[in-house]
Amino acid sequence: MIHVILVFFWRWLIVIAAAFALGGCAVVSEFKPSVAVRAMTPDEYVALRRGDLLGKGKLSALTVQTIRVTGLDEWACAANASLTCIESLTMMKDLDGETRLSALAELWLQHAMSISTTVSNSRTASTSAWIETARHAYAYLFFTGRSPGERAFEERQTQVRDWYNYAVQKTVTQLFGLQHQALRAHAGGANAAFRLGNWVLRVDLNARLPNDATTPRELLPANALAFQGLRGIYRRDGLGAELVAVTDAEPISLNDSDGSPAGNERPRTFPAWSEMPTPNVTVVLRFDALTVDELLASHELIVGVYDPLVQDYLQLHGQRVPLAGNFTAGYGLWLARSGFNQQSVRGLFGRERGIDHPHLYLMQPFDPRRRIIVMMHGLASSPEAWVNVANELLADEKLRCEFQVWEVYYPTNMPVPASHAAIRQVLAAALHHFDPDQETLASHGLVLIGHSMGGMLARLMVSTADQQLWKWAASDPRIDLDRLGSTRSQLDPLLRFQPFPGVDRVVFVATPHRGTVVAGQGLGRWVAGLIRLPLTLLSTLGDAFPARAETTAHATILQNIPNSIDQLDENDPFVKATSELSISDQVAYHSIVARRQANGPLADSDDGLVPYRSAHLDGAESEKIIVSGHSVQETAESIVEIRRILREDISKHWLTAADSSSVRGGSCPVQR
Structure with missing residues (x-):
């Protein structure tokens, strides 16, 4: 038995030795499997x-x-x-x-x-x-x-x-x-x-x-x-x-001048x-x-x-x-380089390098197949007010497919009726330039979104004023209509108007329809006193406003013209007059209202500037209450609500278009 075991052992020893002598394979030489396995980490x-x-x-x-x-x-x-x-x-x-x-x-x-x-x-x-x-x-x-x-x-x-x-x-x-x-x-x-x-x-x-x-x-x-x-x-x-x-x-x-030598500049x-x-x-x-x-x-x-x-x-x-x-990088780069933050403040106080005329920014080259959202910012603000609103609307493929965004940038020191008339003129001129015969989808079904004072302007855009504002001008002691004479027509576009054609829907965000107490007291009055109106305003309004003293100096005349903060005061006659103007029954409107505190009666709440009683509008299709300060438009809840309103608007718009001979089209991207 021992002899058999020794023979077996020597035979294996000879085999192993031969394997080593021949170079062997890894399996034999290392006495382990050729493939090993272990768990892989994430x-x-x-x-x-x-x-x-x-x-x-x-x-x-x-x-x-x-x-x-x-x-x-x-x-x-x-x-x-x-x-x-x-x-x-x-x-x-x-x-x-x-x-x-x-x-x-x-x-x-x-x-x-x-x-x-x-x-x-x-x-x-x-x-x-x-x-x-x-x-x-x-x-x-x-x-x-x-x-x-x-x-x-x-x-x-x-x-x-x-x-x-x-x-x-x-x-x-x-x-x-x-x-x-x-x-x-x-x-x-x-x-x-x-x-x-x-x-x-x-x-x-x-x-x-x-x-x-x-x-x-x-x-x-x-x-x-x-x-x-x-x-x-x-x-x-x-x-x-x-x-x-x-x-x-x-x-x-x-x-801006045309670069001619000093004293010979011609307006461009x-x-x-x-x-x-x-x-x-x-x-x-x-x-x-x-x-x-x-x-x-x-x-x-x-x-x-x-x-x-x-x-x-x-x-x-x-x-x-x-x-x-x-869809974000170009928009973000534009805002980062715009200088709006400083320019809007300079414009409010009438300083150099501020803005003194409304300007309309198209967020993309004009597309006749997309309807238009017009955004209007509030006091001392600029298109930066919509930084996340516009960006997140463009993130929604359905909204991006249907709409193009236009942002109004206007001097917020101007009297509200002057800003309203100028914005109307700019918007009408742009639409006429791109669509002179109003044949494209872009000229129909416009949506206005206005924050704060921009909401007041949006309301005027969809309201009718016949003699109501003339009565205000006649009763306001700061205005001397007798001085107008044959130039009375200068004020007519500011005081008489019809709803802007093509607007179907408006979203009012933290809008002081009936003014605010803040504008008439303390800090508000102090800031209003610092505002200087541009001399260009005189070409339209100057003759209607008497000087406080005997002099007719431009600066003195401008002191008598009520500025934007004056007309945000809840006791201002202009605010009272505009709050009674009727909104077109062809326009659907929505309210987004902010309140600083979640507790307490809604009727007594405010957002720090605008009370609920001023922001609320009877007849609104919807009213969304959001716990926030006055800059509620930038909150996620507000953007979700705007997106909901716009998506519902798309459904209603195309349902109406399918049942009528109104302008129809397709705004979704195309292939090449």
């Missing part, structure tokens, strides 16, 4: 599935795997993304197309990132590398066996799309720096071509820049802009680089409206090819520029592809 899982150059600064796991299985030098490829590695992988035609092209896209991405930071005086080479990144990602997306829709749930496609979008962003911003003059020359022409190295590029412009600008002054990546003061950044995932095109189309004050005439000068655009690099080989051999591409508010998808190579879009 961080490791995320890194494996989603980690890549853009997220982790390292090649993705699938690209590293491709390098390994093809026998390339893993460390050389991963560390340097050498062109030799790229060329070797390019030659491996027997490798699965999706695997090879996606790995090549990331290797080109690494190469482009490397030379962008290390190679000086070689921006052309850098831009060409970014184009190669975009080209190989494009080949993966549209020239492999499966369509983008078939890979919709795959993380790899999301990675490749992100590499493409980032490469397009880098390509276009670098092209803008290298070829700014060429782009300026060709931006207005379809299919205009220019060269970069061995590439021929054509610009396909599908987005109109604001105020007829031909090319941007700056082109900024939207994802590189961080904002404070905005509660959310709203965008749409898809194909393309999200950019902000900054133009030179800043509005100029209507009373400017439109009282302008489009926001920082629109969001989406850029796509398109490659016209029928096969992947044709695509990878070509050196021609198309730079397609789109408006994400107008288009939400493209047709590329037989595929319906969502178009990326950012």
